[in-house]
Amino acid sequence: MVMKLSVDDISRYQKDGVVAPITVMQPSVANDLLRRLESAENSFPELIGPEKRNNAHYILACLDEIVHRKEILDAVECLIGPDIVLTNTVLFIKEPNSLHHVTYHQDATYMGLEPQTSLTAWIALTESTRENGCVRMIRGSHRLDIQQHIDTFGEDNILTRGQQIEDVDEESALDIELEPGQMSLHHARTIHGSGPNKTSDRRIGIALQSFAHPSTRQVHGQDYALLVRGSDEHGNFTKGPRPDAEVDLANVGFRDRVNTRLSEILYAGAEKQRGY
Numbered sequence: 001m002v003m004k005l006s007v008d009d010i011s012r013y014q015k016d017g018v019v020a021p022i023t024v025m026q027p028s029v030a031n032d033l034l035r036r037l038e039s040a041e042n043s044f045p046e047l048i049g050p051e052k053r054n055n056a057h058y059i060l061a062c063l064d065e066i067v068h069r070k071e072i073l074d075a076v077e078c079l080i081g082p083d084i085v086l087t088n089t090v091l092f093i094k095e096p097n098s099l100h101h102v103t104y105h106q107d108a109t110y111m112g113l114e115p116q117t118s119l120t121a122w123i124a125l126t127e128s129t130r131e132n133g134c135v136r137m138i139r140g141s142h143r144l145d146i147q148q149h150i151d152t153f154g155e156d157n158i159l160t161r162g163q164q165i166e167d168v169d170e171e172s173a174l175d176i177e178l179e180p181g182q183m184s185l186h187h188a189r190t191i192h193g194s195g196p197n198k199t200s201d202r203r204i205g206i207a208l209q210s211f212a213h214p215s216t217r218q219v220h221g222q223d224y225a226l227l228v229r230g231s232d233e234h235g236n237f238t239k240g241p242r243p244d245a246e247v248d249l250a251n252v253g254f255r256d257r258v259n260t261r262l263s264e265i266l267y268a269g270a271e272k273q274r275g276y
């Protein structure tokens, strides 16, 4: 398995603002991680669920393994260098035959990270296809400024504010179909969204959002991150703990604080707020 990005992959990322698919684990490894995630979901619904989708890597060993996975970090290092912090993770779960979807948006709009050069690794734990609502990226849109976003708070829209860019030109759209164990990498300004899951199986991906250089600043004040590779000479982020058990209840309080702060950042200036 090729772990690092090729020269061609790197130039595709620079040109398109997205590169995929990148195989970062065998399907059997992804299946095993999925089984452990679903077991935690079943046993601790108060900790992992639609309203509790953020930053579960602070309490679940299976997600901690993903965020520290060498193959993922080797690829990220090719794009942002050897010193890497990870600010948040989001479990994007689309239930079978659900209307849940994601409208076109740019991640950097509300994340408060400057400069806007961070990136997201989206890891497929199930297959992600056109039928079950894979992510659709607009190639080259990372070169645009932040576009106007309208907060819709749409019922089936699983973005925080249901934020939406209208009239997106889809001529350069790319459907990111992935097998379990593959990932995509996208730039914080790349316009993307995803449709509903029309199949009878769950579509599960985890967005490691965002990987950034430690010199990155949070314009809204304090923020949290994990140093996942290299060193941090800047100290811009309060560092988080790693789980010591399959489900580490000792870290629940810390994760709650991180998620409260994340909501303050993502909903800054919004008229309402959801539970995630």
Ligand SMILES: O=C(O)CCC(=O)C(=O)O
Residues within 6 Å of the ligand: 092, 102, 107, 120, 122, 133, 134, 135, 192, 193, 194, 205, 207, 209
């Ligand atoms: O999982 C999805 O469908 C959307 C993911 C997304 O918006 C993101 O990773 O930034």
